[in-house]
Amino acid sequence: MASVRRTKSENLFIRYLILGSWALFCLGPVIWFLSIGFRPRTEIITPQPIYISALSLDAWHMIWSDWPMAKYLRNSVAAIFGSVVIDLALAIPAAYSLARYKYRGREDIGFYILSTRMMAPAIVAIPIFFLFRNMGLLDTIWALMLIYAAINLSIVTWIIRSYMTDIPKELEDAARTDGAGDLRILWEIIIPAVLPGVITAAVIAMIFAINEFLFTLLIASTPDAYTMSVALANFTGGSDGLIYNAIALVAFLAFVPVFLVVIAIQKHLSRGLTMGAVKG
Amino acid sequence: MSRIQLTGIQKKWGAVWGVRDVNIDIADEELLVLLGPSGCGKTTTMRMIAGLEDPTEGEVIMDGEVMNEVDARDRDVAMVFQGYALYPNMTIYENIRFPLRMRNVPIEDQDRLVRRAADMVEMGDYLERKPGALSGGQRQRAALARAVVREPQVFLMDEPLSNLDAKLRQAMRVQIKHLQRQLKITTVYVTHDQIEAMTLADRIVIMQGGAIQQIGTPNEIYSDPANTFVAGFIGAPPMNLIDGEIKNGNFTSTLIEVSGLSIDAEGPIKLGVRPEDCAVVAAKSKSYHMTGEVYGVEPTGDMTYLTLRVGDNNLEIKADRDYRSELGLTEKVAFDTERLYFFEAQSGQRVR
Numbered sequence: 001m002a003s004v005r006r007t008k009s010e011n012l013f014i015r016y017l018i019l020g021s022w023a024l025f026c027l028g029p030v031i032w033f034l035s036i037g038f039r040p041r042t043e044i045i046t047p048q049p050i051y052i053s054a055l056s057l058d059a060w061h062m063i064w065s066d067w068p069m070a071k072y073l074r075n076s077v078a079a080i081f082g083s084v085v086i087d088l089a090l091a092i093p094a095a096y097s098l099a100r101y102k103y104r105g106r107e108d109i110g111f112y113i114l115s116t117r118m119m120a121p122a123i124v125a126i127p128i129f130f131l132f133r134n135m136g137l138l139d140t141i142w143a144l145m146l147i148y149a150a151i152n153l154s155i156v157t158w159i160i161r162s163y164m165t166d167i168p169k170e171l172e173d174a175a176r177t178d179g180a181g182d183l184r185i186l187w188e189i190i191i192p193a194v195l196p197g198v199i200t201a202a203v204i205a206m207i208f209a210i211n212e213f214l215f216t217l218l219i220a221s222t223p224d225a226y227t228m229s230v231a232l233a234n235f236t237g238g239s240d241g242l243i244y245n246a247i248a249l250v251a252f253l254a255f256v257p258v259f260l261v262v263i264a265i266q267k268h269l270s271r272g273l274t275m276g277a278v279k280g
Numbered sequence: 281m282s283r284i285q286l287t288g289i290q291k292k293w294g295a296v297w298g299v300r301d302v303n304i305d306i307a308d309e310e311l312l313v314l315l316g317p318s319g320c321g322k323t324t325t326m327r328m329i330a331g332l333e334d335p336t337e338g339e340v341i342m343d344g345e346v347m348n349e350v351d352a353r354d355r356d357v358a359m360v361f362q363g364y365a366l367y368p369n370m371t372i373y374e375n376i377r378f379p380l381r382m383r384n385v386p387i388e389d390q391d392r393l394v395r396r397a398a399d400m401v402e403m404g405d406y407l408e409r410k411p412g413a414l415s416g417g418q419r420q421r422a423a424l425a426r427a428v429v430r431e432p433q434v435f436l437m438d439e440p441l442s443n444l445d446a447k448l449r450q451a452m453r454v455q456i457k458h459l460q461r462q463l464k465i466t467t468v469y470v471t472h473d474q475i476e477a478m479t480l481a482d483r484i485v486i487m488q489g490g491a492i493q494q495i496g497t498p499n500e501i502y503s504d505p506a507n508t509f510v511a512g513f514i515g516a517p518p519m520n521l522i523d524g525e526i527k528n529g530n531f532t533s534t535l536i537e538v539s540g541l542s543i544d545a546e547g548p549i550k551l552g553v554r555p556e557d558c559a560v561v562a563a564k565s566k567s568y569h570m571t572g573e574v575y576g577v578e579p580t581g582d583m584t585y586l587t588l589r590v591g592d593n594n595l596e597i598k599a600d601r602d603y604r605s606e607l608g609l610t611e612k613v614a615f616d617t618e619r620l621y622f623f624e625a626q627s628g629q630r631v632r
Contacts, residue, residue, distance in 0.1 A: 176331075177332070178382050192367075
């Protein structure tokens, strides 16, 4: 039989062709809006996706001079960083308890924590608005910190828990007979051992927080508490109309840090996202 | 000084028995081995000595003091685990130092003690490595160093050699026994490997189903087993157990007959005979106890394992190193009648 035998290099070529097409499909929009960001406003509507005949830094200057972009960035960083710190401080002890101790209702608590992510955020939008208004926290980054932390707490707890359940019990028994107490064991043995999980959870929380829009819009009513995601929306209105090139640049600015972090930890990230579904 | 007494120890998880009525008195400086198949309660017993598990009933006493309410971290015991349990994020040096730090040993002494412990197990050259960069044997030696570093009252070793290959296991066994004798520290050692138990122990405790079957020196356990479980667990290959009848001092079973026995029993009985107490005799010989068909011949160099098909049973015999045969041939076998054991057919208890 005359079999159709493909050589290894042909196989490799086909593989790269498929992967390359997929990469182009995913990266295409990114390249497109980057090119929009660096062209003059007059040429935004040109049909060519990639168009750099007249490279323009107009939009770049504009976002820094006409808008308090540095402030938005600062707000974003502060709110996100703060929320991740709150999440880790609460999630690590909670995850340890869920992973290690047996008590009545442990599974229920675990499910309850996870179920907070199953709800459509819009359902609680109005109660949360009144809650923060009564606390006098509207339009502050403190409110953003709290709301981001609340949104992400469940997933952060769940990811860290999945890493902790994989730590052999022997390790803790050894530490205990070596003379360590509960807090020592958590701090010196468990946390270092699950550090990849903690970092993964922190990055995932960060990504969700950067992209959070609904609650931020609800809470931030003036530039005092605007973050990048809400600032983006503000380029779409007003007397200047739609300023596409500025929008594209701001979107790109919000995108780059996440992109870099994800590349740096992508090995851990896939593990974190499957969340212990497959026993490693 | 540390003598450990376990009195009336029971462990239950709900309706599940872990350990029932365990009483052991472990002498100071003794190396006691808890031996049994998995699930027999030996590890649970050890964990109760460590304080990692609370007995449902009974007392754990160390040097006369009841320890039940004392937390594991405050009992002066050091434990070595089957999976090494080295702290993966710390170097070997930091691993060995950890118990010293936890027990507030003066900082100026720590370095000296860590290096001494590492040298005792020949790990002095690996102190800066992380556990992940070491082989199984090196990891277990590091775990040993971590256990010996603060010279505890008691060593507890939970199948420390089970993850190592056979050759390494033998070398580590010798090292563990040497260390124990050198440091004179009371040691409880858990294993399912009877060779380990026989070679290491001052005394062996054989357990099954959560209960102690027999306590004794290796020699007592080997030559004076209390029941068929102990008889079958010790020895490699294990003792042959043959169902038969005894009447007027004559034991009979399919193709087996032993007469002139000075045993005071009648009726169904189990005969026990160790492979090393059986000898293949010449085909012409008139003095033999059993005939069987050759089922398998396994030369090992220093001896030959012979498996004979006798009725419906396979019986193991340790034959001469030069012994060879063909499958299906009939062989005659004589027992060392001084070394025969009898057990009740039902309960398996020894009949003396």
